[in-house]
Amino acid sequence: MSTQTDNQLIFELSRPGRRAAAQAPRALPEERLSAIPQALRRKQRPALPEVSELQVVRHYTNLSTRNFAIDKQFYPLGSCTMKYNPRGANRAAMLPGFLGRHPLAPESHSQGYLACLFELQEFLKEVTGMQGVSLTPMAGAQGEFAGVAMIRAYHEARNDDARTEILIPEAAHGTNPATAVMCGYKVREVPVNKEGDVDLEALKAACGPQTAGLMMTNPSTCGVFERQIDGIAKAVHEAGGLLYYDGANLNAILGKVRPGDMGFDVIHMNLHKTFATPHGGGGPGAGPVGVSERLKPFLPTPIVGREEDGRYRWLDQHDLPQSIGHLSAFMGNAGVLLRAYFYARVLGREGMIRVGEYSTLAANYLLKRLEAIGCTPAYPARRASHEFILTFAKESKTLGVSAMDIAKRLLDYNQHAPTTYFPLLVPECFLIEPTETETKEALDEFVAAMESILAEARDNPELLKGAPYSQPVRRLDDVKAARELDLVWSNV
C-alpha cells in the first residue's frame, strides 16, 4: 500500500535537467577552463542523480528510518560495545573551530586542538597502564596493524629476525590473524579449553625462538576473564615474544585492571566502543595504540608533545626516527578523537571505573536471567565479563532452529540481535553485550523477548525460520547476492 518511492534508488528519482540549484555555484563560461587541455577533459558528465534538494532530504531521511540504531533500540552486539553515544560529544566535535581546521594548519593555529589530543593521550596511558600512546590509527584493525608492526620493528631493531610467527588463541577476532599476515607474519592458533581459558600447556609448547608475539584480548572473546594471564605473559616473554592486547574488550575492565599491569607490551583501544563514539553504520572509529617503555620509539607518528613553555607541537619522524611511520595522510580520525576526549572528560576518574563495574553487572544479570528461562551459557561455571556467550546447539539439534533464526526473530521484537556465530569455536552461539548504559528494564524486555521466542521455537519452529516479518524486507538471499553480483546500479 505504501508508495513505490519507498525504496527507490536515488538514481531512479533522477530526471534530466533537475537540480538542487541552491547547492551549485553558477556555471562558468567554458573559457575559464581553457587552461585544461581538451585531451584530459571528460567527454560526458558522470551519471550522478539529477534530483531536487527536497528529494534528497526526503530520500535519505526515509532511508535512514530503515535502520536499527542505539538511539532507537537495544543493540546488544557482543564485542561491539553498543553503548549510548553522547550527543554532547557530537556537538563539541562539530564546533566550527574544530571542523574548519585544516590538518596542516600551523601549530600557532592549532593549540586548542592539540591540547585536547595531548590530554587524551595522557588519559589513555593512565587507564591502560601503558607508557606511550599514539592516537593515529583509524580503527581497531589499524591499531592492531600498528601494534604488530611495532613488535616487528622491535625485533628487527634488535636484529632478532628469526621471529616469524604470531600466536593467536582460536577464539580471537578475525582482524587478529588478518593483521598478523599484513605485518608479514605467519599465524599459529592456540587452542582454548572448555572453560574459555587458553590451553596453557599448548601455548607453552607453541612458544619458541620463532615467536614474535601473542595477540589476545582479556577478557577474551569467550566473554570471560583469562585467569592464567600471568602464566601466559611469562611463557611468551620467556620465549622472547611480546604480548599484544586487543582492546576491543577494554570496556569490561576499564578502571578495574590495566593491560599494562597484566604484562602487555602493546595494546590498541577501540574508542568507538569503550569511549562511546558512534559507529556510524560501519565507521569511522579510532584505534589508538599504547605501548610499554621498550616499544615507545616505534610508535606511529604523529604524536602530540608538550614543550617546556606549555605549547603543544607535533612529534614526527624527526623526534621518533625509529617510528613505524605514518598510517594515514594526516593523523587519523580527529573528529572521533575529539568525541572520545569529550567522553573522557565527562566521565573522569570515577566514571571510568564505573564503566567496567556496571557493564559487568549488566552482563552477569542478563546471563542469569537468560539462564533462568532456559538458555544455555557456553561457560556456565564462569563469571561473565561485560559480555557472555549462549549456545543454541541444543535447540538446533532438537527443534531445527538455528541461532540465526532466533536472531532474525528478535528483530520482530524490536531488539537488535546479538553477535551470532562468533567466536567460531562455540556452535550456534550468541555473543551478548548489554553495556552499562541500558536500563534494567531494557534488559528485562530482552529476556521477555527471548522467553517468548523460545516458546515459539518449541511450538512453531517454522515461524522462526521465516523471520523477520516486521522489517522492510523479509530474510535476504545471501547466496544469490554472492552468485549474481549486483554491486552497482545500471539503469538498463
Added chain:
Amino acid sequence: MSTQTDNQLIFELSRPGRRAAAQAPRALPEERLSAIPQALRRKQRPALPEVSELQVVRHYTNLSTRNFAIDKQFYPLGSCTMKYNPRGANRAAMLPGFLGRHPLAPESHSQGYLACLFELQEFLKEVTGMQGVSLTPMAGAQGEFAGVAMIRAYHEARNDDARTEILIPEAAHGTNPATAVMCGYKVREVPVNKEGDVDLEALKAACGPQTAGLMMTNPSTCGVFERQIDGIAKAVHEAGGLLYYDGANLNAILGKVRPGDMGFDVIHMNLHKTFATPHGGGGPGAGPVGVSERLKPFLPTPIVGREEDGRYRWLDQHDLPQSIGHLSAFMGNAGVLLRAYFYARVLGREGMIRVGEYSTLAANYLLKRLEAIGCTPAYPARRASHEFILTFAKESKTLGVSAMDIAKRLLDYNQHAPTTYFPLLVPECFLIEPTETETKEALDEFVAAMESILAEARDNPELLKGAPYSQPVRRLDDVKAARELDLVWSNV
C-alpha cells in the same frame, strides 16, 4: 509484537533516583540557598521524569518517527503551504553568534543581526508593494491582530470612532473573525458566490459608516483569484474602511501581483508558509505586517532603522509615538526571521517570481489530473491558484463515504491528507495545496492514490471508514477525548 516501551510516556520510564547525570550541575550545599526564605521554598520536588540520557534520546527519537513530515511525505495541506524547508536556513539561523545573542544586547553588539532584519524588511516591502514593514508579530494570527489594531488606531487617530464592524467573507480562515473580536470589533460576514468570488452587491450593501475595514485573502480560501478586487477595494475605501490582506495565500501570487497594488492598506505574511520556514509540529511561525503610507505611524515596535552612517538601530516608541506598541517581550520570533532571510537571499528576485508561477502550475496540473479520474472540483470553471477545492458531497451521498474517510485512507498510501472541511461553505471538501517544491512524480503518485481510493470507496466503503490501518493508531475517538478529559498524566 513490538515491545511495550514503544509508546510509553516519558513518565512511565521514570525510576526514583535515576538521572541524566552529565546534564546536571553538581548539587550545592543547602546553605547556598539560605537567602531564600523557607516559607517560599517548594516542599516537594516536582514530579519530573527521572530517566537516563539514553532513555530520553531513545524516547523522543522514537516518538518523532510517529509523525508525517515534509521531510518524509508529500503534505498537501491547503492554506498551509507545506513546501520544502531548506536545511541551509536552519544551519544559518543556528550559528552560535545568532543563537547566543541576548535580545537586549546593545546595538554595538547587534549590527550583524540587525542588518539581516533590516534587509528582510526591505525585501518584504518590495514583494508586497507596501510602504512599511514590522517583523515583530509571532504568527499569522498575531500579524492579523497587529493589522486590525492598526486599522483601529488609524480610525481613532482621526476620531472616526463610529466604526465598529469588520467585514469578512464567509470563506475566511477562523483567525480572521477571532482577530476582529480580539481587536474589539463586531464581525459581519459577507457571502461568497458560486464561482468563489465575493458577492459584490452584498458587500456594497454591508459597507457603511460603521465599517472599519474588510479582511480578506486573494486568492481566497476558495482557491481562486478574486477577480473583482478593484470593485471590492473601491466599495470599502469609499465607505471609509480599510482593506486588510490575509497573506496566508501569498505564495500563489508571489512576484505576480502585489497586495499593495491591489489596494490593500495592511497585510500580514506567514513566513512559515511563503518563506519556507518550518512548522515545527505547530509552530513557531512569524507574521510580519506590511502597511501603506497612511498606516506607517501605527506599526508595532520595534522596527529596525538605518542611520545615515549605515549603522542599524531599533526604532521604538520614541520614534513611533503612535505605534500600537509591543506585542511580545522582545521583538518576535527572531530565529524564524533569520530562516526567512536566508530563503529570500537564496531565491532573490527571479526566485520570488518563480514561487508564484510554479506553485500555480502544480495546483492547476493536480486539479486537472484529479478531475480526470473523477474528482469533483468545487469551482470547475475557475483557474486554480496555488490551491484548489474538491468536494466529495456526491461520494458522501451515494457511497456514505466522507471526506474524512478519504483523508484517513490517504495516510495508508503514505500521503498526508489535504485540509478537510475548510472552507466551511463547501461541503465534504478537500483544500489541496501541492506547492512548487514537489516533483511531478509526487503529484502523480497522489493522483494514483486518490484513484485507488475512489475505487475502494465504490467497491468497499467500509474499508475507508476503518482507515487508517498503517499508522501507530487506528482512528481516534475525538468525542471521548472531549468528554472524558485526560490532559495530563497521573500515575494513579
Added chain:
Amino acid sequence: MPFIPHTSDDVQAMLAAIGADSIEDLFDEIPAHLKAGALAGLPEGLSEMEVTALMAARARQDAGALCFLGAGAYEHHIPAAVWEIATRGEYYTAYTPYQAEASQGTLQTIYEFQTLMARLTGMDASNASVYDGASGLAEAVLMALRANRKSKSGRVLMPEAVNPRYRQAVAAICENQNVELVSVPFNTAEGTTPVAALADHAGEDFAALVIAQPNFFGALEDVDALTDWAHAQGMLVIALVNPTALALLTPPGEWGEKGADIVIGEAQPLGIPLSSGGPYCGFMCCKQQHIRQMPGRIIGRTVDLEGRPGFTLTLQAREQHIRRSKATSNICTNQGLAMTAATIYLSLLGPEGLEAVAAHSHANTQDLVARLSAIDGVSLAFASPTFHEAVLRLPKPASEVLPKLAERGIIGGYDLGLDFPALADCVLVCATETRIADDIDLYATVLAEVLA
C-alpha cells in the same frame, strides 16, 4: 531554480495536461493592470554557500561578549540532545497535528509537555504553548476576564514590579477590548509588592491580580499573602513565574489557601536558546474549572478504534478554526518546536537537575552581587531576597556605565532607567549556572576599572 524540481519536460507535460500554453496563461484571471513588475528592489539570488558565508560573517560580528543580562531571557546550558532531536525532520517539518493518526509523535510530546508544566506549576491543566511570556500574560488577563464571571469592571491589578515589557505587551493587546490595567506601585526599599500597596483597592471590582514570582527586580514576593488577599476580594490570581525558579519555589498551585487560578510564564529558560528573543515559548496552566476559558491548543488522551491509547486535539470548541469569532483567542500557529525542546530539556534535567540549575543560578547571582557591591559606590538597591537577578545601584547613571562595559566586551545588565526614571543609576544583573567564578571575577575587575 532553487527548491523547484520541475524540468522543462515536466513543465511542458503539466501545461499540456492543463491545456495551457504557458505558465503565464494560468494567471489570466488576474486583471492585467495589477500584474507585478520586475521586483527591481530585490537582489539577485545567491547560492547556499554565499548566503551562509554572509550570515556567518554577520553572526560572528555579534558574538563574543560576556553577558550578565537577564530581564526576561536567560542563558542556561542546553544539552546537545535537545536540539539534535528537536530538529529531526519529523519534528521540524511537520504541521500542526490536524491528522492525529499521522501525528502521534507531536501529540504525545505535547501531552507530556502539558503534564510537565502542570507538575512544575502545581496546576491541573496546561495548554500546548502560547507565543511568549509577554503575549501570554495578555492572554491570561483576557482569560481571567472571561473566567471571573462575577467581575464586571474589565479591570485587572498589574503591579509595577512586573516586567515592563510584559506590561507594555499586555496593554497593546488588551486595550482594544477596553481592559483597564491598574498599576500597583512597588515598595522602593524592598523592590516588592506588599499587600499594603493593594489596600487602597480593597472592595473594588477587579477581575484579577497579577503576581510575578520572582518579579522583574529578581525579588521574591510574599505570594501567599497576595494570593489570599486577592481571593478574599473575589479576584482571580494570575501567577507569572520563571520555570527554573519553580524547582526551588512554592508552585503557584500552592500559593496561599487556594492557589493561583491561572499560571503563565516564559519557557525559554528550559532549553531554548537566547536567539535574539525568539522563538521562545509561553506556557499557560490553570485550574480544572477554568479549562474551557483557556486559549490555544490542548491535547487529550483517548483511544482508537481498537481501544489502544492515542492522542488528539481536544476542546477544539475554544479555538478559532471551530468557533471563529467566539473563540477564546485568535491563536493558531503556536511555538511547537520550542515546546518540544522544553519537553526534552525537562526530561533530561529531571527534578534534581533542574533544582541544581536553579540553585547554581541563585548562588552565582549571590556571588556576583557580593563581588560587585564590594566595589566602591556600588550597592544592592533592594533588601528583599532574590532568585537569580538583583538590582545594583551604581555611583553613576547606568546609561553611562553600561556602554563602557560593552566596549570592553561585557554586557553588564539591564539599565532600569529605561523604564523607571527613579532607578536611572540602577542595573539589573543576572548570573545563571553558565556564569562561572572566572566570569564574575572578570566583571568585577572591569567594573571597578570603569568606575574608577
Added chain:
Amino acid sequence: MPFIPHTSDDVQAMLAAIGADSIEDLFDEIPAHLKAGALAGLPEGLSEMEVTALMAARARQDAGALCFLGAGAYEHHIPAAVWEIATRGEYYTAYTPYQAEASQGTLQTIYEFQTLMARLTGMDASNASVYDGASGLAEAVLMALRANRKSKSGRVLMPEAVNPRYRQAVAAICENQNVELVSVPFNTAEGTTPVAALADHAGEDFAALVIAQPNFFGALEDVDALTDWAHAQGMLVIALVNPTALALLTPPGEWGEKGADIVIGEAQPLGIPLSSGGPYCGFMCCKQQHIRQMPGRIIGRTVDLEGRPGFTLTLQAREQHIRRSKATSNICTNQGLAMTAATIYLSLLGPEGLEAVAAHSHANTQDLVARLSAIDGVSLAFASPTFHEAVLRLPKPASEVLPKLAERGIIGGYDLGLDFPALADCVLVCATETRIADDIDLYATVLAEVLA
C-alpha cells in the same frame, strides 16, 4: 553517574538475581594483585556544560584564519542537509550492517555510494570505503600485487609527484610484506611524470604503476600515455584521483586504451569537513575482474523470501571475519558515516553542480596564481596545466614566509621544502570555490607586504 541508568534499587535487584553481594564480587576471577588502583592521573568528571565550554574555548583558539592550503584536504562548501541527515541517530548510532534486514538504510546508502563512485571513476565496482586516501593507496598497492598474477617481483612504481604523505603511508603499511616501492622522478620544469621518466624501467617486472591525477603539485599528468605504457609492460595501473576533479577530467576507466585497473582516492572533498584530517573516507574502485581482490566491505543487491529487492553484505569471503588470515585486508570498521555524507553530497550536487564546483575551484586557483605571481619575485614553478592547486616559487624560503603570513591570519599554503629540499622556496597553494575574489585579494596584499 553520567550515562549509567542504574538506581541503587536496580543494583540491589540485579546483584540478588546474580547471587552476588557486591559489584566487586563480579571481579573475583581476576587475580587480586592485578586490580587497578585509583587512576590518580585522571581528572574529576565534569558536566556536559563544563566540557562543552572548555572545548568551545579551544575550538575558538584555532578558528578564524584564511586558509589556502590543499595538499590532500580541501575546503568545499558543504550543504547543510548533508550532516543534518548524516547525524540522524539512525545513521549515526547504527553498527556495521551485519543484520541486513534491520539495516536496509545503511545498506542501500552504501549501494548508492558504490554506484556513484563507479560512475564518477568510470569503473565497474566500488567498495564501501577504506580509511582514507593514503592508507587506501597502500591497500591498492597490496591489491595490485594480488591481482597481477604474472608479476612476481613484489615491486611497484611510485612517482615522486605522488603526495609524499601518501607515499609514506604506503611505505609504512606495505614494507612489512616486503613490497618494494620504486621511485620515479618528476620533470622539474613541468612538475609531472612523463613517460620518458619511466623508460629505464621498460621490460622490468613491476606489479603496477601508480598514476596521480592531478598529482601532488596540482599538475595534470598525461594519463593516457602513462596507462598505455604500463599496460604494455604488463603492469596494472593504480589511479589516484581527486573526486571533484573527475567532474572535469577523463575518468580513470577511460585512461588510455584499456583504462586504469584500480582507482583509489580521498572522498573528503565530497561533503566531508576538513576537521583536522579526519574522519575522511577513502574510496576504491576496480574493474570487474579484480573484484575478488578488493579489500573492505561490499554491498550487493539481492531479493528477500518474497522476492522483493534488498541489500546485503556480499563477497564476505574476502573479509577478515570470514577468512581470517587469508582475508584481502584486516579492515573491519571503515568510514561509514563519512561515506554517507559523500553520498548525500553527490546527490545534492548532481553532475552539473559538481562540475561547477570543480570549475570554480580551477578558475579561482588560476586567479590566485595570476594575482600572486604578479608580485615581485613570485613566479609559477611549473609549466604544466593544473587543476586547483599550483606551485609558486618565492624569493625567500617558504619556511620564512609562511609563518609571517600566519601571524597575519593567512595560512598561505604548503611548504614544499618539507618533502622536496630542491623546492624549499616553493609553496603549494589552493583555492576552491570557497575562496572568493576578496580572499584572493587579501592574500595578494598581505603577501606583497610580507615580501616587501
